[in-house]
Each structure stands twice: as structure tokens, then as C-alpha cells.
Amino acid sequence: MENKLQILQRRKEIEQELVDLLKETGSDFSLEDIKEIIYNEDGQDSLTDIIAMFDNGLGLVELENVLEIVNDAWNYFPHKILGGLSPIEKHP
Numbered sequence: 001m002e003n004k005l006q007i008l009q010r011r012k013e014i015e016q017e018l019v020d021l022l023k024e025t026g027s028d029f030s031l032e033d034i035k036e037i038i039y040n041e042d043g044q045d046s047l048t049d050i051i052a053m054f055d056n057g058l059g060l061v062e063l064e065n066v067l068e069i070v071n072d073a074w075n076y077f078p079h080k081i082l083g084g085l086s087p088i089e090k091h092p
Contacts, residue, residue: 029053
């Protein structure tokens with residue numbers, strides 16, 4: 001079980017990974033766009049919307065990396081429907 005400090009630290013790492021990935025893929029989207037979609041999520045389509053932000057004809061290895069980072073972001077970033085908590089905070 002992670003404490004609040006570890007969760008915040010991991011969240012910062014994920015943010016940096018996402019920023020790096022956005023640059024690598026030449027995406028027109030920003031970290032704030034991703035955080036907003038996660039916060040205001042309305043079901044499984046939200047996850048698909050985020051993955052699509054990185055789609056520049058990615059190969060399988062790159063897609064796997066994107067899926068892993070996006071999944072981490074989904075679990076560690078706050079969601080409005082969870083009262084502003086992340087799933088990891090809600091269900092440690």
C-alpha cells in the first residue's frame with residue numbers, strides 16, 4: 001500500500017513520462033489535455049481518447065509503452081467521479 005507522498009511522487013514521474021511521450025510522438029496534445037480527460041472521464045471511451053492522442057502509426061512496442069503509461073496515469077490521476085481522488089487512493 002502506497003502512502004500519499006509515494007502516490008504524489010509516482011504521479012510526478014507519470015506526468016514526465018507522458019510529456020516525453022507527447023514530444024516523441026509529435027502529438028498536438030498536452031499533459032493538461034490528458035489530465036482533463038481522466039478527471040472528467042465518462043467511461044471506457046475516455047481511455048481510448050487518450051491513447052488516440054499518441055497514435056502516429058506507432059509500432060507494437062511503442063503502443064505497449066503508451067498503454068502502460070496511460071494505464072498508470074488513469075490509476076494515479078484524480079477522477080471527478082471519485083471525489084477528486086485517484087483509483088489508487090480510493091482502493092489502495
